[in-house]
Amino acid sequence: xxxxxxxxxxxxxxxxxxxxxxxxxxxxxxxxxxxxxxxxxxxxxxxxxxxxxxxxxxxxxxxxxxxxxxxxxxxxxxxxxxxxxxxxxxxxxxxxxxxxxxxxxxxxx
Amino acid sequence: xxxxxxxxxxxxxxxxxxxxxxxxxxxxxxxxxxxxxxxxxxxxxxxxxxxxxxxxxxxxxxxxxxxxxxxxxxxxxxxxxxxxxxxxxxxxxxxxxxxxxxxxxxxxxxxxx
Numbered sequence: 001x002x003x004x005x006x007x008x009x010x011x012x013x014x015x016x017x018x019x020x021x022x023x024x025x026x027x028x029x030x031x032x033x034x035x036x037x038x039x040x041x042x043x044x045x046x047x048x049x050x051x052x053x054x055x056x057x058x059x060x061x062x063x064x065x066x067x068x069x070x071x072x073x074x075x076x077x078x079x080x081x082x083x084x085x086x087x088x089x090x091x092x093x094x095x096x097x098x099x100x101x102x103x104x105x106x107x108x109x
Numbered sequence: 110x111x112x113x114x115x116x117x118x119x120x121x122x123x124x125x126x127x128x129x130x131x132x133x134x135x136x137x138x139x140x141x142x143x144x145x146x147x148x149x150x151x152x153x154x155x156x157x158x159x160x161x162x163x164x165x166x167x168x169x170x171x172x173x174x175x176x177x178x179x180x181x182x183x184x185x186x187x188x189x190x191x192x193x194x195x196x197x198x199x200x201x202x203x204x205x206x207x208x209x210x211x212x213x214x215x216x217x218x219x220x221x222x
Contacts, residue, residue: 006152042215043201097211100152102152
């Protein structure tokens, strides 16, 4: 079983819809939970990070962590065409990050 | 402010040729440095990481090597490229713990022909 599982299937949504992405993990030792956004042919950029179970909001973005279920989610409200990108989850322990494969999101105007 | 530079952005190399990709970080001292490869459908694969000058840890045995000749310089090399070395190579840095994640460079797209 891989440490981090993220269904890489592309996701297309109409502008204004809510985007829901999620990852599962197997290692209960993970302490940090992050989401990265990667535009085509660019390096990933840190979008959200959290340490604990619960929700964290930043504008239109909400990161959710459920440590008991080993499950994290990212929600994007009022999605915009500029949100079209690949979103990667990442989880860390001991100064190392494990990444999911990434979800390609396309927001259609 | 901290910045990370990675070059070249695109590279096409023949099989069997050598490789040298360079990454430099500005605005910070003693960063942890990382080389990742990103292949379609396979996500980010950690290749090497370094916690200090001359200190290199290899995650995956392969055709590549890394060196850190200076505090803020990280180099990825190969003596003879294989077709399977094609991919998107990313350098990243962090300082101390990973509280704020990694900061990635803009990447190098390598195509081995």
